[in-house]
Amino acid sequence: MTGSATQSCPLNVICPVVFVPGIMGSRLRNASTKQVVWDPGASSWSQAWDTIGLATSGAAAKKRMLIGGPGSSFSPGYLEVAHHRSGWRADRGRNGLLGTYLPFLDWLARDEVTRIDGCVVMIRFMVWAYPYNWTDSNRASAAGLGAVVAEAGAVASKEAERLNRQSMKPILVTHSMGGLVARGYTQLLGKASDVHGVIHGAMPTHGSPELYKRIRGGFEGATRHVLGSDQAQVTATAANMPGPLELAPNRVYKDVPGRKPWLRALDGVGNKLWELPRADPYAEIYANAVDWYRLVDRSLLDPGGNPTKAWTACLRQINKARSFHVPLENNAYHPNTRMFYGTARKTRDHVAWRPMERFAGAYPVNPVANASSGRVSLRGSNPNDPGGPKTFSRTLQMDGPKAQGDGTVQAGSGLHVNQMSVAVTDGFEHQGAYDSREARDLTRDWLVAMVKEAVA
Numbered sequence: 001m002t003g004s005a006t007q008s009c010p011l012n013v014i015c016p017v018v019f020v021p022g023i024m025g026s027r028l029r030n031a032s033t034k035q036v037v038w039d040p041g042a043s044s045w046s047q048a049w050d051t052i053g054l055a056t057s058g059a060a061a062k063k064r065m066l067i068g069g070p071g072s073s074f075s076p077g078y079l080e081v082a083h084h085r086s087g088w089r090a091d092r093g094r095n096g097l098l099g100t101y102l103p104f105l106d107w108l109a110r111d112e113v114t115r116i117d118g119c120v121v122m123i124r125f126m127v128w129a130y131p132y133n134w135t136d137s138n139r140a141s142a143a144g145l146g147a148v149v150a151e152a153g154a155v156a157s158k159e160a161e162r163l164n165r166q167s168m169k170p171i172l173v174t175h176s177m178g179g180l181v182a183r184g185y186t187q188l189l190g191k192a193s194d195v196h197g198v199i200h201g202a203m204p205t206h207g208s209p210e211l212y213k214r215i216r217g218g219f220e221g222a223t224r225h226v227l228g229s230d231q232a233q234v235t236a237t238a239a240n241m242p243g244p245l246e247l248a249p250n251r252v253y254k255d256v257p258g259r260k261p262w263l264r265a266l267d268g269v270g271n272k273l274w275e276l277p278r279a280d281p282y283a284e285i286y287a288n289a290v291d292w293y294r295l296v297d298r299s300l301l302d303p304g305g306n307p308t309k310a311w312t313a314c315l316r317q318i319n320k321a322r323s324f325h326v327p328l329e330n331n332a333y334h335p336n337t338r339m340f341y342g343t344a345r346k347t348r349d350h351v352a353w354r355p356m357e358r359f360a361g362a363y364p365v366n367p368v369a370n371a372s373s374g375r376v377s378l379r380g381s382n383p384n385d386p387g388g389p390k391t392f393s394r395t396l397q398m399d400g401p402k403a404q405g406d407g408t409v410q411a412g413s414g415l416h417v418n419q420m421s422v423a424v425t426d427g428f429e430h431q432g433a434y435d436s437r438e439a440r441d442l443t444r445d446w447l448v449a450m451v452k453e454a455v456a
Contacts, residue, residue, distance in 0.1 A: 010120035012165040015451050016152035017108060018195075019129045020145065022176025022202075022431075023243065024223060025098040026131035029082035030065075036082050037065050038226055040098035060303035062228060063236040066135065070305035073313035074240050076136045083131075093148065096131030101175075104434040105129060108173070114448050116456065123451050126159070128152045128170075132181065137242040139324050142184030149185075149194055168454040169196040171447060172334075175433060176409070177247060179203030179339075184324070187332040197336035197450045199443055202406055202433040205339075205413040206329070207249035209262045209351045212285070213398055215239050215295055217374030230373035235300035240310075242317045242324075248295070249281055250325035255349035256403045256412045262350040263293065265396075268359035286318045292369035292376055293353065333420070336453070338446040340439055341414030344427035347405025349412055353396040363394055374398055406430040 029036045057065070067074055083096045094105060105127050112123040130148045132141040152170045160167035172195050174182045179200040186192040215238060218230040227244070228234035238244035249262055261275035263285060276293075277284045288294035289311065301310035353376070355363075364380030371377075379393045404411040408430035414421035428436035434443070 010122060011116070011455055012122050012124075012163070013451055013455055014124045014126060014156045014160045014163075014165055014167040015447070015454075016126045016128065016156040016167070016170040017447070018145070018148055018152050018170050018172050019093075019101070019105060019108070019127065020172060020174040020178030020181050021097055021101055021129070021131065022178050023134045023247070024226065025101060025175065025178070026134055027082040027096050028079045028133060028135070031077055031080040034082075037079060039082075040100075058303075059228065059233040059236040059300070062226075062233055063240070063303060066227075066237050067240050070302060071309070072302075072305075073310065074135070074242065074317060076133070076140060079133055079135055081131045081133060092127065092152075093129030093131055097129050100431070101129070101434070104440075107440065108443075112444070112448055112451075114452065116452055121451070121455065123448065124165075125447070126152065126156050130178075130181075134177065134243045135241040137320055137324060138177065138180045138184045138246050139188060141181045141243070142189055145181060145185045146189070146191060146194070149191070153194075166455065168451065169194065171196050171450055172198045173443065173447075174198065174200050174203065176202050176204065176430065177243070179205070180246065180324075180328075183328055183332060183334075186334040188324075188327055192334050195334065196454055197338070197446075198334040199446050200337065200339035201439060201443070202342060202409050202428075202430055203339060203413060204247055204409045205417060206253040207247055207325070208409055208413070209249060209348045210408055211238075211244065211247045211249075212263065212295055212351050213348060213374075216371075217398055231297065231371065232300050232303075232373070235297055236303055239296050239301060239314060240317065242320045245286075245317050245321045246324050248286060248321060250329060251277075251279075251281065252329045253281075254412050254416045256405075256410055256415065258412070258416060264350060264352050265293070265363065266352050266354045266399075267361055268355040268357050270354075273362060282318060282322050286321075287315055292367065292371065292378060297371060331418075333417075336450065337420050338442075339414060339417065339421045340424045340433075340442050341409065341411055341421060342406030342428050342430070342433065343404040343411045343423045343425050345405060345407040345429065346401040347403050347407055347410045348401040349403035349405065349410035352399040354399050356395045356397055359394075363396075364392060406433065 028038045081096050109125050109127045114121045130145050149170050156167040172182045215234050227237045264275035265273045286295045298307045298311035364378050365382050367378035367380035375397045377395045381391050424438045426438045
């Protein structure tokens with residue numbers, strides 16, 4: 001607790017809050033030309049797409065805009081956050097954010113009155129936002145978060161001194177991938193002591209199988225206009241970016257029932273033929289260059305470029321994802337953490353490849369695979385067939401979502417953490433997590449509880 005006020009009743013407290021958005025929650029521009037490449041602050045989604053031309057762009061054009069032209073691989077300095085004004089200090093980061101977050105930030109900034117042992121405590125929340133380059137690694141984004149945390153704390157302390165109030169360390173409030181950024185900041189960079197606590201909403205704690213589905217089959221909804229609607233487009237964009245790749249399931253990922261394998265193959269009547277990972281998703285799936293179920297088709301990484309060079313660059317990003325994941329696997333959270341997760345929407349907690357034909361039995365062994373967006377055709381033979389091997393084909397597609405979650409992040413992300421995590425059952429959709437009344441009530445209660453901790 002800082003500030004010049006002494007412990008008296010009533011108490012007046014200034015609490016700085018820093019909001020960390022999820023993937024695609026920040027406006028980005030080309031660092032050299034200053035052309036905005038993603039404008040989530042436009043008055044409508046369609047305006048954002050039309051302005052920058054992403055809605056009708058193919059794989060090559062999307063890669064050129066987000067990564068670079070043929071032969072280019074990911075560079076952390078290629079894109080930067082685009083603020084409407086002169087940097088994040090001008091508006092405390094708000095104008096670099098996805099516009100749909102702003103009503104929540106307005107709500108978050110409302111004053112609160114509570115009591116401690118009969119003493120009235122009046123709380124003023126000073127809210128900051130941290131827009132960041134979501135294409136870059138979460139570790140790099142975590143490094144940038146420190147400046148905003150320091151600024152928020154300093155401004156709150158100065159304001160408290162001016163008004164003869166008390167101030168406290170900042171509290172981080174995160175959405176989705178922003179939770180990974182915050183954990184990178186407090187746990188990997190050793191900055192836990194710089195913040196009083198952390199509140200996570202809809203965080204993909206150990207990754208999400210949706211990342212696999214989207215690289216192999218394309219995005220849906222608004223995101224498809226930016227990162228791509230099919231395998232070719234998403235491979236050329238997200239599969240080249242460390243940030244999105246860090247959303248892949250890590251080694252300790254569990255589905256809703258608590259099982260670790262999340263990629264499986266079924267026969268035509270639903271019998272399970274195999275499931276992965278057995279131990280290491282990076283070697284078995286992400287860095288796999290051979291098997292038909294691999295995450296990345298190297299031929300799609302760099303339209304018009306060199307696929308071998310592009311694959312080498314992609315492997316660097318996969319290794320970077322692994323190095324980010326591993327230190328966060330075992331209970332790597334700020335010691336004062338709260339989190340909520342959704343349960344009422346069908347969500348993938350695994351990906352199952354299923355034949356479109358109804359049959360019982362195995363797939364071809366060592367098949368020739370022909371993949372398209374969300375489907376793969378396998379042609380070959382099975383040496384164990386009665387009567388000898390004969391050539392046959394199977395066309396597979398990915399099953400739809402069946403587990404509990406918020407439509408993007410499955411409920412196991414919160415269920416298998418510990419008692420710090422609470423289920424929200426009102427049916428919020430992932431991007432609108434903080435529009436949920438139930439989620440807001442939890443967030444407000446947790447913020448007030450953390451202020452009470454600080455002044456007690």
